[in-house]
Amino acid sequence: MQNSKFTEAYNDLYARLSNEIEKERKKVFLKLFLIIVIGIAVAMLFFNVMSEKSGMASAFMFMNLMLGMYFFLIILFIVFASRKYKKLYKKKVITGLVEKINESYIYQEKGGIDRSYYNKAEFDTHYDTYRTEDLITGNLGNNIYMNMCQVHTQKVETTHDRNGTHVHHITVFFGLFGYIELPFKNSRDVSILNNDRFRHYAKNRVEMESAEFEKYFDVYTKSTERISAMELLTPEVIEKLLKMRKEFKCPINIRIREDKLYFIVEAGDIFEAPLFRKSFNFDLLYKYYNLINSPKALYDLLSNNLKMMN
Amino acid sequence: MERLYLYVIGLIVFFLLSYIIAEFNSIRRLSNKVKQSKSGIDVSLTKRFDLIPNLVECVKGYMQYEEKVLQSLTEQRQKYEASKSIVDGEKTNKEVNQILALAEKYPNLKSNEQFLKLQEELEKTESQIAAARRLYNSDVTMYNTKISVFPSSIIAFLMRAKKQELYDAEEEAKNKQNVKF
Numbered sequence: 001m002q003n004s005k006f007t008e009a010y011n012d013l014y015a016r017l018s019n020e021i022e023k024e025r026k027k028v029f030l031k032l033f034l035i036i037v038i039g040i041a042v043a044m045l046f047f048n049v050m051s052e053k054s055g056m057a058s059a060f061m062f063m064n065l066m067l068g069m070y071f072f073l074i075i076l077f078i079v080f081a082s083r084k085y086k087k088l089y090k091k092k093v094i095t096g097l098v099e100k101i102n103e104s105y106i107y108q109e110k111g112g113i114d115r116s117y118y119n120k121a122e123f124d125t126h127y128d129t130y131r132t133e134d135l136i137t138g139n140l141g142n143n144i145y146m147n148m149c150q151v152h153t154q155k156v157e158t159t160h161d162r163n164g165t166h167v168h169h170i171t172v173f174f175g176l177f178g179y180i181e182l183p184f185k186n187s188r189d190v191s192i193l194n195n196d197r198f199r200h201y202a203k204n205r206v207e208m209e210s211a212e213f214e215k216y217f218d219v220y221t222k223s224t225e226r227i228s229a230m231e232l233l234t235p236e237v238i239e240k241l242l243k244m245r246k247e248f249k250c251p252i253n254i255r256i257r258e259d260k261l262y263f264i265v266e267a268g269d270i271f272e273a274p275l276f277r278k279s280f281n282f283d284l285l286y287k288y289y290n291l292i293n294s295p296k297a298l299y300d301l302l303s304n305n306l307k308m309m310n
Numbered sequence: 311m312e313r314l315y316l317y318v319i320g321l322i323v324f325f326l327l328s329y330i331i332a333e334f335n336s337i338r339r340l341s342n343k344v345k346q347s348k349s350g351i352d353v354s355l356t357k358r359f360d361l362i363p364n365l366v367e368c369v370k371g372y373m374q375y376e377e378k379v380l381q382s383l384t385e386q387r388q389k390y391e392a393s394k395s396i397v398d399g400e401k402t403n404k405e406v407n408q409i410l411a412l413a414e415k416y417p418n419l420k421s422n423e424q425f426l427k428l429q430e431e432l433e434k435t436e437s438q439i440a441a442a443r444r445l446y447n448s449d450v451t452m453y454n455t456k457i458s459v460f461p462s463s464i465i466a467f468l469m470r471a472k473k474q475e476l477y478d479a480e481e482e483a484k485n486k487q488n489v490k491f
Contacts, residue, residue, distance in 0.1 A: 230442070
């Protein structure tokens with residue numbers, strides 16, 4: 001279900017930018033098409049020459065080698081040729097969308113949130129590398145500040161076998177991470193985490209009465225603060241949180257600790273320009289819109305009950 | 311061969327005993343959780359009712375014709391203090407809500423700063439009570455499910471564990487209805 005505010009923003013951005021952005025995207029494919037055509041022509045030429053000089057078997061072997069190198073070159077080409085298009089997309093489309101949602105929001109492609117904040121949130125602590133980009137900062141209204149960015153954390157594992165030592169980078173988390181500075185003193189510690197089969201039986205889990213909510217989320221508090229979970233997650237909040245989860249179509253985790261509300265959305269690589277779809281794909285932009293709007297949506301959902309609790 | 315049988319029987323007995331102990335502890339833990347959440351309701355109700363003397367003092371001057379209601383509230387609170395039963399707690403809560411509803415008839419009272427502050431505090435405690443009730447019902451449901459499903463129902467039967475009553479939602483709905491105009 002798309003909302004009218006997004007539709008208005010989409011229509012405005014589409015009218016202003018779609019031609020320019022789509023033109024840039026098509027340029028990438030035109031170049032790619034030319035490269036493929038030239039590549040096939042060169043390959044066929046080489047094949048004819050090789051088969052005449054060294055026989056069919058050698059020609060096939062040489063072709064296989066050439067094809068392998070050629071595919072690698074095509075991938076490299078796509079990465080480099082699309083850089084201009086991707087940069088333009090972030091500069092114009094994402095920035096435009098961010099401004100449409102909230103004029104106070106500032107988008108920085110290369111910015112990020114410091115690792116210390118991510119560690120304080122304790123969504124995951126077992127990682128080795130931490131990369132960020134696509135920082136958005138701003139005021140939710142009434143001087144309530146938020147920061148969010150794309151985060152990619154990985155674990156580095158080394159394996160040894162008879163072929164040597166291999167280093168593997170395993171993704172731990174890839175998506176949106178952010179925090180909101182609460183404008184009031186908070187003494188409660190409540191976590192609303194994605195449902196996890198293994199964590200499900202942890203001691204400090206508080207079971208909610210909604211079976212559907214239990215399918216998607218696990219709630220944790222200190223053993224002496226179990227009522228806090230119920231105070232925060234009233235039936236209305238549970239319903240809205242479920243709706244949000246279904247709209248995002250990916251796990252959401254929330255942690256309220258001291259003076260901050262931390263959240264992560266496992267949305268993968270976000271705010272990237274689509275290459276094999278139209279640049280102004282409605283569903284994709286609606287996903288980005290929801291992600292950019294998520295701090296405000298979460299704060300509006302939880303703040304009243306949080307204030308009552310403290 | 312005989313030794314092997316003995317080992318196997320020994321292992322089975324060991325696992326059976328471990329299972330029984332684990333289930334016993336689990337039922338005990340859930341029972342303690344129910345007691346804890348029940349006392350949570352008491353704590354929340356007590357917190358709310360501690361505001362009653364201030365409330366009575368504040369509205370006395372304005373609601374001269376509601377003396378009987380104020381008197382009934384004070385008595386009901388004392389009854390709850392003596393019995394600490396959920397039924398008395400709910401009756402007291404109902405009386406508090408009645409006072410708040412009656413206050414709507416007195417515009418001077420509604421603008422009184424102390425009354426407004428009390429009203430805010432009472433609303434806060436009301437949401438705490440609602441949360442405490444939900445938690446209690448959740449714990450009772452888990453406990454009742456545990457002692458009624460097989461095979462833990464056998465252990466529960468041997469422990470003489472009894473089903474606990476849920477907090478009555480219908481009773482709450484009746485109370486809320488009485489508050490409306």
